[in-house]
Amino acid sequence: xxxxxxxxxxxxxxxxxxxxxxxxxxxxxxxxxxxxxxxxxxxxxxxxxxxxxxxxxxxxxxxxxxxxxxxxxxxxxxxxxxxxxxxxxxxxxxxxxxxxxxxxxxxxxxxxxxxxxxxxxxxxxxxxxxxxxxxxxxxxxxxxxxxxxxxxxxxxxxxxxxxxxxxxxxxxxxxxxxxxxxxxxxxxxxxxxxxxxxxxxxxxxxxxxxxxxxxxxxxxxxxxxxxxxxxxxxxxxxxxxxxxxxxxxxxxxxxxxxxxxxxxxxxxxxxxxxxxxxxxxxxxxxxxxxxxxxxxxxxxxxxxxxxxxxxxxxxxxxxxxxxxxxxxxxxxxxxxxxxxxxxxxxxxxxxxxxxxxxxxxxxxxxxxxxxxxxxxxxxxxxxxxxxxxxxxxxxxxxxxxxxxxxxxxxxxxxxxxxxxxxxxxxxxxxxxxxxxxxxxxxxxxxxxxxxxxxxxxxxxxxxxxxxxxxxxxxxxxxxxxxxxxxxxxxxxxxxxxxxxxxxxxxxxxxxxxxxxx
Amino acid sequence: xxxxxxxxxxxxxxxxxxxxxxxxxxxxxxxxxxxxxxxxxxxxxxxxxxxxxxxxxxxxxxxxxxxxxxxxxxxxxxxxxxxxxxxxxxxxxxxxxxxxxxxxxxxxxxxxxxxxxxxxxxxxxxxxxxxxxxxxxxxxxxxxxxxxxxxxxxxxxxxxxxxxxxxxxxxxxxxxxxxxxxxxxxxxxxxxxxxxxxxxxxxxxxxxxxxxxxxxxxxxxxxxxxxxxxxxxxxxxxxxxxxxxxxxxxxxxxxxxxxxxxxxxxxxxxxxxxxxxxxxxxxxxxxxxxxxxxxxxxxxxxxxxxxxxxxxxxxxxxxxxxxxxxxxxxxxxxxxxxxxxxxxxxxxxxx
Numbered sequence: 060x061x062x063x064x065x066x067x068x069x070x071x072x073x074x075x076x077x078x079x080x081x082x083x084x085x086x087x088x089x090x091x092x093x094x095x096x097x098x099x100x101x102x103x104x105x106x107x108x109x110x111x112x113x114x115x116x117x118x119x120x121x122x123x124x125x126x127x128x129x130x131x132x133x134x135x136x137x138x139x140x141x142x143x144x145x146x147x148x149x150x151x152x153x154x155x156x157x158x159x160x161x162x163x164x165x166x167x168x169x170x171x172x173x174x175x176x177x178x179x180x181x182x183x184x185x186x187x188x189x190x191x192x193x194x195x196x197x198x199x200x201x202x203x204x205x206x207x208x209x210x211x212x213x214x215x216x217x218x219x220x221x222x223x224x225x226x227x228x229x230x231x232x233x234x235x236x237x238x239x240x241x242x243x244x245x246x247x248x249x250x251x252x253x254x255x256x257x258x259x260x261x262x263x264x265x266x267x268x269x270x271x272x273x274x275x276x277x278x279x280x281x282x283x284x285x286x287x288x289x290x291x292x293x294x295x296x297x298x299x300x301x302x303x304x305x306x307x308x309x310x311x312x313x314x315x316x317x318x319x320x321x322x323x324x325x326x327x328x329x330x331x332x333x334x335x336x337x338x339x340x341x342x343x344x345x346x347x348x349x350x351x352x353x354x355x356x357x358x359x360x361x362x363x364x365x366x367x368x369x370x371x372x373x374x375x376x377x378x379x380x381x382x383x384x385x386x387x388x389x390x391x392x393x394x395x396x397x398x399x400x401x402x403x404x405x406x407x408x409x410x411x412x413x414x415x416x417x418x419x420x421x422x423x424x425x426x427x428x429x430x431x432x433x434x435x436x437x438x439x440x441x442x443x444x445x446x447x448x449x450x451x452x453x454x455x456x457x458x459x460x461x462x463x464x465x466x467x468x469x470x471x472x473x474x475x476x477x478x479x480x481x482x483x484x485x486x487x488x489x490x491x492x493x494x495x496x497x498x499x500x501x502x503x504x505x506x507x508x509x510x511x512x513x514x515x516x517x518x519x520x521x522x523x524x525x526x527x528x529x530x531x532x533x534x535x536x537x538x539x540x541x542x543x544x545x546x547x548x549x550x551x552x553x554x555x556x557x558x559x560x561x562x563x564x565x566x567x568x569x570x571x572x573x574x575x576x
Numbered sequence: 577x578x579x580x581x582x583x584x585x586x587x588x589x590x591x592x593x594x595x596x597x598x599x600x601x602x603x604x605x606x607x608x609x610x611x612x613x614x615x616x617x618x619x620x621x622x623x624x625x626x627x628x629x630x631x632x633x634x635x636x637x638x639x640x641x642x643x644x645x646x647x648x649x650x651x652x653x654x655x656x657x658x659x660x661x662x663x664x665x666x667x668x669x670x671x672x673x674x675x676x677x678x679x680x681x682x683x684x685x686x687x688x689x690x691x692x693x694x695x696x697x698x699x700x701x702x703x704x705x706x707x708x709x710x711x712x713x714x715x716x717x718x719x720x721x722x723x724x725x726x727x728x729x730x731x732x733x734x735x736x737x738x739x740x741x742x743x744x745x746x747x748x749x750x751x752x753x754x755x756x757x758x759x760x761x762x763x764x765x766x767x768x769x770x771x772x773x774x775x776x777x778x779x780x781x782x783x784x785x786x787x788x789x790x791x792x793x794x795x796x797x798x799x800x801x802x803x804x805x806x807x808x809x810x811x812x813x814x815x816x817x818x819x820x821x822x823x824x825x826x827x828x829x830x831x832x833x834x835x836x837x838x839x840x841x842x843x844x845x846x847x848x849x850x851x852x853x854x855x856x857x858x859x860x861x862x863x864x865x866x867x868x869x870x871x872x873x874x875x876x877x878x879x880x881x882x883x884x885x886x887x888x889x890x891x892x893x894x895x896x897x898x899x900x901x902x903x904x905x906x907x908x909x910x911x912x913x914x915x916x917x918x919x920x921x922x923x924x925x926x927x
Contacts, residue, residue, distance in 0.1 A: 376814075376815060396814060396816075396817055397819065400817040401817075406815065413809070413812075414809075414812055414815055415812055416809065417804070417805045417808035417809045417812050417813065418808065418809065419875045419876065420804060420805065420808050420875070424801065424804075428801075428805060428812075428813075428818075429816040429817055431798040431801060432798070439797045439798040439799055440797050440798075441796050441801065443796075483816065
């Protein structure tokens with residue numbers, strides 16, 4: 060890897076052919092310089108990663124390349140010609156395809172119909188279905204994936220949908236493919252399949268721009284890395300010349316000694332919360348675990364292993380078929396989220412926008428949402444002063460960066476949104492908090508802040524459960540780790556006595572190496 | 577604003593793409609939107625006063641206010657429902673049913689008028705409750721649930737009256753719709769009444785009082801906050817411990833009860849209960865909310881906007897009438913106004 064890529068467009072030369080070149084590109088929005096003087100080039104047959112914290116300008120850069128925005132200055136050269144894309148239609152026609160983090164497929168159309176949407180092969184006025192399906196099959200075969208072109212997209216997994224998106228891009232004869240966080244919702248195996256497809260595309264001469272927060276997985280496929288910070292170009296290097304820590308240091312503009320804060324919590328022996336025999340038919344079976352005072356308990360496992368489902372059921376969002384939960388020795392009766400909250404349980408959902416925040420509403424309204432009674436009179440009239448003070452207290456406490464308390468939360472960054480959700484639950488003063496993928500899609504600096512908050516909460520005696528698909532995060536932050544596989548806990552491990560391999564062993568369900576507790 | 581944080585978001589010079597291209601805060605946009613609606617109201621009034629001398633008079637002002645009340649009352653209910661992301665198509669029929677129930681209670685059961693009208697309002701509230709339960713318990717889409725109620729309520733109103741108007745209700749039945757507060761009247765030497773001040777019609781008083789209460793509930797109470805939260809993100813509201821079903825159903829009850837009240841007011845004005853009254857009023861109600869900036873997606877809307885929207889529709893109708901514009905042309909113009917207002921709203925929110 061990292062050698063001279065095949066020069067698809069420039070046979071006979073050893074110089075890698077440059078597909079796309081941006082020079083001195085700047086983009087200003089009224090009052091904000093989103094990009095200033097960014098240069099970037101993409102060679103045929105390479106995977107070029109673009110890294111940066113949220114707000115560093117990655118999205119803006121991609122939108123300029125795909126024609127959503129037009130730069131204020133600078134030039135774009137595509138296949139040797141200077142271009143100015145006025146819309147995504149033009150960039151697509153030229154052969155630049157973008158695969159968004161949120162997939163853009165029509166759920167009720169078939170795979171083939173989605174691939175050729177608005178470009179269906181025709182017999183006069185009618186769609187030539189035979190050709191449509193044959194063409195779609197060819198595209199999918201080129202990716203080496205086994206998806207029936209006749210099934211509706213809504214029946215596919217996220218990973219399969221992504222393959223359909225890639226097939227769609229290929230059908231457009233795209234020579235440049237932009238992938239925005241393609242693995243964020245994939246399981247390990249699915250990600251491996253994606254990487255295989257990416258390697259095949261590379262071999263065919265496609266240039267791929269790859270955006271991801273998961274630096275650890277880049278080693279699998281990435282050739283070069285460009286780092287952006289605060290809208291400015293920082294560096295471009297061959298991936299093999301850098302360590303992950305180098306990249307992170309460039310992204311944040313300082314070196315990060317540690318990705319995780321020094322723990323201040325002191326886990327005790329006293330059990331404050333325990334679950335026994337939790338079962339939800341067809342989802343998880345006989346789940347049991349304890350949370351001790353001052354500890355962070357990690358839930359490790361692959362996607363779909365039942366971790367989120369267990370947390371949701373304890374929180375009353377889904378029904379339990381069997382099992383009991385006790386808090387401070389008292390058995391809890393939980394029928395819905397309201398009774399769980401009443402009992403002192405908080406659940407920070409993995410899907411911030413869909414389940415955690417009212418994104419059109421202001422910062423302070425979201426912060427007090429779970430405990431309105433504390434900022435209102437007995438008759439339900441909101442006390443504006445207390446409301447504002449409560450909002451301000453958590454904005455200060457969690458260092459939430461917002462221009463004002465009345466800012467709608469949709470305008471804040473992912474890290475600040477996550478802090479608002481944490482603030483919302485802290486205001487409720489819970490005893491137990493479930494953090495479900497708390498750092499997904501959040502930049503490095505904000506991650507550290509969230510880890511610190513979790514540690515402080517644990518130190519204050521709040522029981523914390525961390526659900527994470529990133530093993531380094533679980534290892535870095537938990538005191539003990541419950542490993543899930545297929546809806547069961549296959550092992551409960553002490554963090555300092557275990558390692559990534561052992562966890563993966565239990566998470567993949569490949570046998571039980573003597574029952575370890 | 578006193579609640580500015582000292583810390584500016586230095587770390588993020590690039591706002592999230594959703595906010596790009598616009599430098600106005602949502603609050604500013606909100607104010608602009610409100611002034612835009614209010615401005616068009618002033619322009620309308622100016623144009624109509626120029627074209628018709630009878631337009632800008634106290635008497636006509638009262639006429640408009642009176643005409644606007646029914647749209648505004650229904651619009652307030654519609655605003656509540658629409659903020660949660662729902663819709664109520666049944667209010668036109670429900671007001672007819674409520675009106676005839678009140679009238680029949682007076683005529684057939686000889687109940688006192690106040691009790692009869694209370695019964696009418698309760699009938700409306702009951703229809704609203706049924707709507708709410710269909711939406712929250714049977715999980716029917718609001719459009720379908722209230723469409724069904726629209727047909728059923730109208731059918732029941734026609735059934736119990738035999739499709740005939742209920743008249744002979746006595747003068748007292750007309751008091752709510754025709755009376756007014758602070759009316760100053762004297763009898764001159766020939767014995768004719770002289771009206772010094774026509775007074776504020778009771779329906780207008782009702783509209784003002786209910787508008788203020790509705791706005792207070794929406795802006796200043798926990799209940800109002802939950803209504804917005806449900807429209808903004810029902811899942812997040814539920815996971816924050818909000819009783820989403822109960823609050824959602826409540827908005828339909830409000831809409832139904834206000835439809836019931838509107839029915840009583842309208843029937844009282846005519847001193848006759850018409851089972852065919854109020855056809856297509858739900859569309860005026862929804863239009864007033866939408867003109868006033870309420871978003872059909874939910875999560876956004878204000879009572880003041882809706883009242884302005886109701887006045888825009890009312891002034892248009894009245895002014896066009898005074899200028900002798902035919903009823904058909906009026907429909908075309910009002911249709912265009914709705915389209916243009918919503919289009920402007922879309923432009924405002926485009927990114």
